[in-house]
Amino acid sequence: MKEKAVRTASSAKAIGFLTGDIWHLMDQFKISLHHGLRRPFSRALRDAIFLLDPEDCAAVEKVLEMKNTSFQQMVLTHSDWVWQRVKRLVPPPETLAPRVAEVLQTYGPLKGAVTGQPLFNDSSWEKARAIIENIKMGYYSDPPGYSFYALVRTDKYGLNVYRCSRGTNNVEGGIHQNIIRRFGSFNASPRLTVNLLHDYTLTHNLEVGSMNRMGRPYLGSYDIWTCNRIACLVDITTDVIEPSYQDSGLATWLNRDDFEPARESFGILPFAPATCAKLGMGPYQAEYAKGCKIKHDYLAGQQQTLVAVLPVHTVEEKALYRLLLKNNTGQFSGKKQPNWITLAQEWQRHTNGTSIFYKLPEHLKSYFKIWNEHQNEHNSVEQNKSAYDELQKLLAVPVGMPEITLAQRETVADQILGSAQLAASDELSDWQIGVILGRSSLQQTLLQLQYDSPAPCHKYL
Numbered sequence: 001m002k003e004k005a006v007r008t009a010s011s012a013k014a015i016g017f018l019t020g021d022i023w024h025l026m027d028q029f030k031i032s033l034h035h036g037l038r039r040p041f042s043r044a045l046r047d048a049i050f051l052l053d054p055e056d057c058a059a060v061e062k063v064l065e066m067k068n069t070s071f072q073q074m075v076l077t078h079s080d081w082v083w084q085r086v087k088r089l090v091p092p093p094e095t096l097a098p099r100v101a102e103v104l105q106t107y108g109p110l111k112g113a114v115t116g117q118p119l120f121n122d123s124s125w126e127k128a129r130a131i132i133e134n135i136k137m138g139y140y141s142d143p144p145g146y147s148f149y150a151l152v153r154t155d156k157y158g159l160n161v162y163r164c165s166r167g168t169n170n171v172e173g174g175i176h177q178n179i180i181r182r183f184g185s186f187n188a189s190p191r192l193t194v195n196l197l198h199d200y201t202l203t204h205n206l207e208v209g210s211m212n213r214m215g216r217p218y219l220g221s222y223d224i225w226t227c228n229r230i231a232c233l234v235d236i237t238t239d240v241i242e243p244s245y246q247d248s249g250l251a252t253w254l255n256r257d258d259f260e261p262a263r264e265s266f267g268i269l270p271f272a273p274a275t276c277a278k279l280g281m282g283p284y285q286a287e288y289a290k291g292c293k294i295k296h297d298y299l300a301g302q303q304q305t306l307v308a309v310l311p312v313h314t315v316e317e318k319a320l321y322r323l324l325l326k327n328n329t330g331q332f333s334g335k336k337q338p339n340w341i342t343l344a345q346e347w348q349r350h351t352n353g354t355s356i357f358y359k360l361p362e363h364l365k366s367y368f369k370i371w372n373e374h375q376n377e378h379n380s381v382e383q384n385k386s387a388y389d390e391l392q393k394l395l396a397v398p399v400g401m402p403e404i405t406l407a408q409r410e411t412v413a414d415q416i417l418g419s420a421q422l423a424a425s426d427e428l429s430d431w432q433i434g435v436i437l438g439r440s441s442l443q444q445t446l447l448q449l450q451y452d453s454p455a456p457c458h459k460y461l
Helices: 009-015 022-027 038-049 054-066 071-077 079-083 093-107 122-136 169-183 190-214 224-236 273-279 286-292 297-303 315-326 340-348 361-383 385-396 412-425 430-452
Strands: 149-154 160-164
Touching (some): 169 190, 315 361
16 A cells, blocks of 8 residues: 555546545545544544645634644534635645555554554545545545635634635535425426426525625615616716716626627536437437427427437337347347447337437437346246245235225314314323323412412512
C-alpha cells in the first residue's frame, strides 16, 4: 500500500476536467456499524483528504476560545457551523496519495475491541488499492486555479461564511429532492414532466441566482414575461414621467428581452440526424403522426423521430422480440451476442407507432437480460416439472374456510351510538376501575385543599 505517488502528464490533464466526489470516495469502505474504529477511521480519512485554510482556522479558534470550547470539539458537535466558516482544499495527487495511503495502511489491519475483526476485509483492501490509483490520476484533487468557495456573508462574530460547491450533496439534496416533492404523486406523462421541469428550472434559477449574486433571497414575481413588458414600458416612458423610475430607484428589473436568447435546450433532447440515419429511424412528420394516429406523438416530436423511441414494453414488442430470437438465420443464431446496432436496424422496419416503437441498441440489449431471466425461470420449472405439478395439485385442493363477509357501512351517528351502548354494556376492567377511582380521589383531594386552605382576603384601601 505504501507507494510513492507520481504525477504524470495525463494526471495533470485529468485533474482539470474530472474530479470525483469525496463523500462517495469515503463511502466505498463498507465498515461494520459495530466496529469500534469505524468513526475514528472516517475522521482520520477526512483529515487526510482535506487541508484547512490556516487563516480561517485561526479566526474560528479565536472565537471559540471566547466561548470556552475547542476547534476539535466544535467539529464533533457542530461540524456544519465550522465547515461553513473554514475553507478546505483537496491537495494535488503527489500530496494526497501518501496521506490517504498512510491512513488506510494504519487503520486497515486494526481490530475492534468487541468484534475482534480487522477494520478492512479483502474487499476493502481491493477498493483501497483502486482508490489510491485514482488519486494518483488526479481524479479527487481540486483543479488548480479553481475555487469551490464563494463568500455569502459575515456573521455576528466577524467570521466569513462561505458557500461550497464541491461535491454532489447540494445536487442530491437541493435539486433531486425538490424535484421529487414537486412531482408528488403525479403519474407524469412526458409533456407534464417537461413542463414541471421548466417551471422548476425558472423558479430555482431566480432564487439561487439572487442569493449567489446579491446575497439576499428573491422576493419578486416569477412571471418574468410580465416583468419584462413592464420594464419595456418603463424605458419608453422614462423621458415623459418625472422623476423617472431610474432616478427614483424603482427600476431594478433587468429586461431579459434586451439580450440574445441562449442556445440551450431543456427537457427531452432530439436525436442527432447522424444517429437516426445510423439506426434506420426516420425524421418526425406531423402529417404521418396525425394520419396514422400514432401514440406518444409529443414524445416523437421532441425526439424528432418518425415514431417515439421507447424501451421494450408492449405485448406486441415482446412477441416480436421472441420471433427475432427464434430466427435461426438472424442475429441470435450464433453463440455470441448479436450486433445490437444491426438488430436495431432490423427492428425499426417493424415499427408502426401504435404497438411497436423505435428502439436503441441499449434497449434491445437491456431487454435481452430480462428475457434470459424469464427463460431461466421457465427452464428451471420444466426441469422440475413433476414436483411443480404435484405442488400445484396440492394447492388446488379446496380448503374449508368460513365465508369472508363485508363490513356494513354505518353513519357517524350509528357509530357513536353503537360505541356508547357497547361501553355501557361491557363490564369494566381492572384498569378502567383504577382510572375511575384515581380521578375520584384526585377530585376529593382538590376539594379538601380548596376548603381547608382558603385564599386570603384582599383589603381595599
